[in-house]
Amino acid sequence: MKKVRVGKLVLGNGRVYIQSMTNTDTADVKTTVEQIYRLEAAGCEMVRVAVYDMESARKVKEIKSRISIPLIADVHFDHRVAMEAIIHGADKIRLNPGNIGEKHRVEEIARCARDHGVPIRVGANVGSIKRRYLDKYPRYVALAESALDEVRILEKVGFHEIVVSVKSSDVVETVQATRYVRKRVQYPLHIGLTEAGVGYQAIVKSSIALGTLLMEGIGDTMRVSLTGDPVNEVKVARAILGSLGLKNVPQLIACPTCARVTIDVEKVARLLEKELMNIDGNFKVAVMGCVVNGPGEAADADIGMFGVKNDKVVVLEKGKPEKFFCSTDEAVEYLLEVIRKWKSGRKCG
Template identity: 45%
Template sequence: MIKRYPTKQIFVGNVPVGGDAKIPVQSMTFSKTHDVQATLEQIRRLHFAGCDIVRLAVPDYEDAQALKAIKAESSLPIVADIHFNYRFALMAAEVVDCIRINPGNIGNKERVKEVVKACNERGIPIRIGVNSGSLEKQFDEKYGATTKAMVESALYNIKYLEDLGFTNMKISLKASDVERTVEAYRTLRPLVEYPFHLGVTEAGTLFHSTIKSSIALGSLLLDGIGDTLRVSITGELEEEIRVGRAILKDSGVEAEGLNIISCPTCGRLEANLVKAVAEVEKRTKHIKAPLNISVMGCVVNAIGEAKHADVAIAFGKGQGLVMVKGEVIAKLKEEDLVDKFLEAVELAAKEYKA
């Protein structure tokens, strides 16, 4: 496991963020928050997808009013996302589990002070959300939309909250490109103790966001940086959670779920590998045990990979082997292999002990 940078631990509802806690995966509803039932339905979808914390947009008074009813029925801790109108933050602070403010657009210091006071009274954290596209005027004019501007904005606002006696916070430093995002987090990390919320803002469609987020968040996680994350995708809610969990698993931070090893398609394939892997993915989504399973389409690499996998298929011409820990447990026709393989995977998962 990767050694993480030591950070202060805070709580968003009952979910710990920072310290030695697991890294929570977050998402954000896209319904109008004042539509209580639609928002609760999206929260339920995220809950069953494996989301840990959900953020709700609060752009108007009706949205702020709806938070109480939503919180009463939500299965996930709620973060209220506030821009421009600090009064909505004051309303939200009465019921939600965390307030997210962007220092660049929330208003003058007195308004921030009121928000801090409200959060202090309820013991809820604030996320300082620095975004390269909406920096305070003094930093934008001096540095432009650069890493330096993002870091200076974060330090300025962290100090302001600290001077008010408030240390219950987490920090995000988001840009829409990988380079600035990674550089900003790496630069700020040694300077403060607060947990970091990782993300690439406005990352685009599933395809583009998966690539940007995997590079940026994966790089930071491998450095031991990051205490919670969101993968921002223009698309379905569940995909944000699926990609976020995959980044945690494949970066080695979180040992949960199957690692499916399959060879690339090539002229050596002796089976319908694409179909077989799709079937395996579909029927193993529920498995949480961190097993290595291998689905290989020819003899060139199949046996070698199988020796190192917990469970493996080695396809041949019209037939193949199912192997467990490198030992052959079945030699079957091609059409029978996947079912036998999945049976062995289920058994291995059941018997797995951490």
């Protein structure tokens, strides 16, 4: 696998980095930087901004000077805008040489990117599938081959600091196309399901597509593409990586509750979830409603509690009973105290 440097990060080293994209006006530096701070605090490791003209390209310098994660400039059509963003400090450029036009323009960008040590991500989505491939192949192959065309254009001008992506809003198509590309190039891959939408369906679709690829070891950067506040993209991405053991994200175990429940599991779980948000750490916290499955799950967690009866609970820490028949409030206080100790010095990223 080829390694590609993006600012302070190196892609292709086995880690998967979380990427998101701002939805502010890039020329409005203050608002954009504020959103990037929120993304960074949530665990975003590299951020993309839309660079749509020369003015927004020049703002890259100011934005970059105020943030600490790599900044990617998303550029289309105009090679001068791409070069302006590179000159003003973009750590990576997202563009498709195919929509830049004549070869000499692509060569100019490639030369500029090489001189500044900046990689280029190329790719395709359903909107950019080439007709000639559609007539010949199944759609996922046409999608993948369209992305590979973009790779070939850069390779032809001697540029190899490339990251590749293929995205569709369809789960199966995204997975198939990404596998197809993985087999054919050694460049790092940016993975994601594009235009996933909003709500449960968007999260489920993204999780299945990304989860499938990640379990096969495919993906160097990832974006969960959700409509709305991009901070939610980062939260979902962290949850996906955490659930696959690809990132140290605390895991909260909570039972769904049933007629046997003796404590307000949902209230406690939501409180703990908030506390566990935005920190890294390989630990498990359990909240269980009764003695049926409670003792086992609580014992398996780093810290856990289960209801016994009449709002009385047992707390176990590292499998050992720490508190017997205390109130839920007292148990919650104890769990929060332990989690806060873990939290000190641990921020996500």
